[in-house]
Amino acid sequence: MSEFSPLKYENNKLIMIDQRKLPLEEIWLSYDNVEDIADSIKTMVVRGAPAIGCAAAFGFFIGVRNFIKNKNGNLNSEIKKIVRMLGETRPTAVNLFGALRDMESVVISENRDLYLENLEKTALKIWMDDVKSCKQIGKNGIEVFPEGKLNVLTHCNAGALATGGYGTALGVIRALHENNRLNMVYADDTRPRQQGAKLTVWELTKDNIPVTLVPDTAAGLIMSKKMIDLVVTGADRIAQNGDSANKIGTYNIAIIAKRHNIPFYIAAPLTTYDPETLTGEGIPIEERDGDEVRKVGDTYTTVPSVKVFNPGFDVTPAELIKCIITEKGNIFPPYKENFKKIL
């Protein structure tokens, strides 16, 4: 399971586990056109910034391949259309745009088969590089953590499911576990979509990593009772100054951790760093459908007509982040300067 990936590439098709159905059903869906891949990102069959990047890379490749094989017309304008279609799916995660840029930068050779081969290789490389990065993040993370057997709180799912494989925050947790340094993972529910309860618990249980599920509302109590030693989460976009967007509720936890002097870490590949966004204020925050809050599953749990505010992400300011764990090392404040050194 630690070799688990939410994506497969088989018989020229992208195959992805339907993360909306976990943990009760394990269903793999097969994709052979870019429209459906864009839809799978938008509807969260696949989610997690690095995994979205991988899916978008394959979406680009499959879209171009179908165009070249089946249609006539202007390839450049088709590529623009594909990039726009994939780019409009989720606005916050920057890895999506990075992956599309990498795919676009593949030279369009006169030999279309060679071009397609290079696109396919690039998509596979984006995916494999992400897995490699996650494993290196795991190694780096354990070097920066406090001593001893640790109790760790994480939010949402920054696991194998959210990446090409292995995970970022859960990558660090896997590395702790492999080194016999993990006592317990506290996974919070992560309302409204419950990625903690649904995905993180499923992933860790499969790997026999000890996990306790807690409601998001229990973060303060858990920290005041000294039940955890540190917090680690992933990120969807890290601004130049270190401000980090991640799943809604991350900022809550970072504030609460600060009050209790509990270190708060971000674990993310460098593809999540966006030096062109200067601070968190510049990160677009996706607002999602109110029914995610009004309903659980197919059932309303509130007055169906009630107004809802449902932001998908929040921004944790750099000053609350003890360190950002990347595949190229552990970055400490001041983030702008220290990211510049590493890049």
Added chain:
Amino acid sequence: MSEFSPLKYENNKLIMIDQRKLPLEEIWLSYDNVEDIADSIKTMVVRGAPAIGCAAAFGFFIGVRNFIKNKNGNLNSEIKKIVRMLGETRPTAVNLFGALRDMESVVISENRDLYLENLEKTALKIWMDDVKSCKQIGKNGIEVFPEGKLNVLTHCNAGALATGGYGTALGVIRALHENNRLNMVYADDTRPRQQGAKLTVWELTKDNIPVTLVPDTAAGLIMSKKMIDLVVTGADRIAQNGDSANKIGTYNIAIIAKRHNIPFYIAAPLTTYDPETLTGEGIPIEERDGDEVRKVGDTYTTVPSVKVFNPGFDVTPAELIKCIITEKGNIFPPYKENFKKIL
């Protein structure tokens, strides 16, 4: 609806709205014995510290009445049994124990009918006093709040449903609304049992008070965007020094409010103040069934075997509370001294 109470007393029976079924079904359940009333408190047909106090008072009366009418035996030992039975239902809310003490202090006259009449009067008085207190809390609250039309965040349900009627935190909100001082109530979901989504939204919608539902995870974002002017919640027990136990997640919000310089208020009747508990450390915190977190409705949303930590309450330290709004006035720090003056 502002005269709404979750309890009725008709034909010698206690009748309560089943709060587990709201907002989708409005079902009233009828009780004529103490065992079932104790069970209704334990299983949260009725919840909210002041409402639990009212229900327990009627439970005491009905239990004693049934004993006197139908059984022979030692009345004093029966009363002890009834007090123990009701006292063991929910450990955190102090109003429960206060109501039982008031009922126990009714003098047992030789004339049993007179005694029962006095018990009935006392139960009704506990209930009516609570409604009166709530209305006075409403009046007091608006005097202490910032100027202008306000946006207010509340947690859980401290409404008519949680009290004899009118509500504590929602009492203050009702008073704001009646005085044209309310812009919007942000009600948070309040996982795991979703009393915000289920009860607060229902209650406010019925009274045409503007309400927006938000996930608990959005508190930080909402405050950082200056969408709210203040937070007000109820309490289940206030210790001598002002530390206040309330629904799990209240402490999270108080910490986050502090960071954003947003005032955090508690609204509670003096029956919630417990001078015998010196600080929050002495308040027992109920740990509830893990299935409240694992399931939504009847459906598991996580791996059914996962370990869960599900505390029902947390304690907000006095230093995070700007003011405690009571029926006898607005109490500011230092709470110990200022509560002493008022009592």
